[in-house]
Amino acid sequence: MAPSDDPLSSYLGLLPAQAEARVLRLLIDLGRRVVGADEGSLLVYDAERRVLVFAMTLGSEEAEAEARLKGQVVPLGEGRTGMAAEFRTVQVGAPAFHDIEFQQHKERGGSEPDIVLAAPMIWDDTLVGVITAVSFDSEKRFTQDDATVYEEFAGIAAFVVAQWQRLQLHEAASAVPDSLPADSSARAELELLQRVHRLVRRGPDTLRQVNSLLDAVEKMVGE
Amino acid sequence: MHPYAKPLLEILERGFDGLLKNALADVAVAVIDSGVDASHPALVGRVQQAYAIEGGNAVSTSLTGHNDARGHGTAVAHIVTQVAPNARIVDVRALSVDHQSNGDELVEALRHALTLPISVVNMSLVVRPKWRGPMTELCELAHRRNIAVVASAQNSPLGSRGLPAELASVISVDYHTMEGLYSVLYRQRNLVEFAAMGQGITAAEAGGGYTEVTGTSFATPVVSGLCALLRGVYPSLRPYELQSILKALAARHVES
Numbered sequence: 274m275a276p277s278d279d280p281l282s283s284y285l286g287l288l289p290a291q292a293e294a295r296v297l298r299l300l301i302d303l304g305r306r307v308v309g310a311d312e313g314s315l316l317v318y319d320a321e322r323r324v325l326v327f328a329m330t331l332g333s334e335e336a337e338a339e340a341r342l343k344g345q346v347v348p349l350g351e352g353r354t355g356m357a358a359e360f361r362t363v364q365v366g367a368p369a370f371h372d373i374e375f376q377q378h379k380e381r382g383g384s385e386p387d388i389v390l391a392a393p394m395i396w397d398d399t400l401v402g403v404i405t406a407v408s409f410d411s412e413k414r415f416t417q418d419d420a421t422v423y424e425e426f427a428g429i430a431a432f433v434v435a436q437w438q439r440l441q442l443h444e445a446a447s448a449v450p451d452s453l454p455a456d457s458s459a460r461a462e463l464e465l466l467q468r469v470h471r472l473v474r475r476g477p478d479t480l481r482q483v484n485s486l487l488d489a490v491e492k493m494v495g496e
Numbered sequence: 497m498h499p500y501a502k503p504l505l506e507i508l509e510r511g512f513d514g515l516l517k518n519a520l521a522d523v524a525v526a527v528i529d530s531g532v533d534a535s536h537p538a539l540v541g542r543v544q545q546a547y548a549i550e551g552g553n554a555v556s557t558s559l560t561g562h563n564d565a566r567g568h569g570t571a572v573a574h575i576v577t578q579v580a581p582n583a584r585i586v587d588v589r590a591l592s593v594d595h596q597s598n599g600d601e602l603v604e605a606l607r608h609a610l611t612l613p614i615s616v617v618n619m620s621l622v623v624r625p626k627w628r629g630p631m632t633e634l635c636e637l638a639h640r641r642n643i644a645v646v647a648s649a650q651n652s653p654l655g656s657r658g659l660p661a662e663l664a665s666v667i668s669v670d671y672h673t674m675e676g677l678y679s680v681l682y683r684q685r686n687l688v689e690f691a692a693m694g695q696g697i698t699a700a701e702a703g704g705g706y707t708e709v710t711g712t713s714f715a716t717p718v719v720s721g722l723c724a725l726l727r728g729v730y731p732s733l734r735p736y737e738l739q740s741i742l743k744a745l746a747a748r749h750v751e752s
Binding site: 359360361364365366400414415416 | 658710
């Protein structure tokens, strides 16, 4: 997968080596260790397609698992993971049919995850993604306390992402000078930039909408 | 004597499970969810009406078939019937099979449920804040129509408790370690006032069999079931009276 196709990079603007990305990895790993899961994953929310995209996976056979899952999508409402995003509540239980973890493992002839825990990452009432923990041990059960702890990790992960996005916006705002030039064309250009900046500050949904609009404008101008 | 003093005194004496010894009238509980597998042995004959929200409208679906593509609503409905043997399920599927649903369907599902002769609405889900206006209006309407709306809290430790749970007209539920299904916890000065058992509940799995479920989603139908049980004995109880009785009967009161 090319770096530009990395879900963390394409959806959140985070490069794998950045501190925020490393903090997210740390959180997922800590979370899955605390609840005793074999694997922990972070999926980012694509509001336009209404899907969750696997962005990182940690735990047993980490590199293989991450390579296998990264970029895979889970539609909202599908399995425990999709339900956590759709209903915005933590979901715990034996994997429902069509869980991507279930399918992937079955295809590889591996053991099926016996239990899945999925907690939505929500910040300021905006869905950012979902973090999951899975176990392949048939005796393993996630408790209510595990679910509560994982929800808390999900909240912190959402906060990290939100702060990163705020920082980006702040930096973008700093790049636009407060005093506008006298030249009418340059002035119009800066006013437009500031307008876009005000719009994207409304949240990730608006940011994606503005992005789509700019894509359409670029295509139109190109033609 | 206050209208709810009699049930309160009786229940205080006998506990929730004591109500099971009474003659229980049928109580219709709308389950707004992913649908219900009415063919599951645990639910055969328990689903009295079934709808799906499609294209913004409610359409009737099979009363005996498998109407749950996601496996969530079936478990929720089964928990309601485990707690309240008198509960009759009204299945309102708000999630489409093609995953194209959005908050509009959830609002429409509640709107439709409120046109039906139901007593309790179970919403084991959280609606996005964009729909705060219509959700508030509909929950107020439910309150005026004497329909108890029971909803799951959103467990975002750094954010809001979610809609419709945080509305005053709604009985809101979180999960907690409790002993059995006939027990609730009351949280003093908390927007989400109740918590019920939400761990390791054995529930019907859509398509057959059973599974163990954990989460706020599954604590909510416990409280819906308790409301159905109370109304099965005392049909005239208003939603605020149900809340008062739940509070009075809570196994524990905690500050949070």
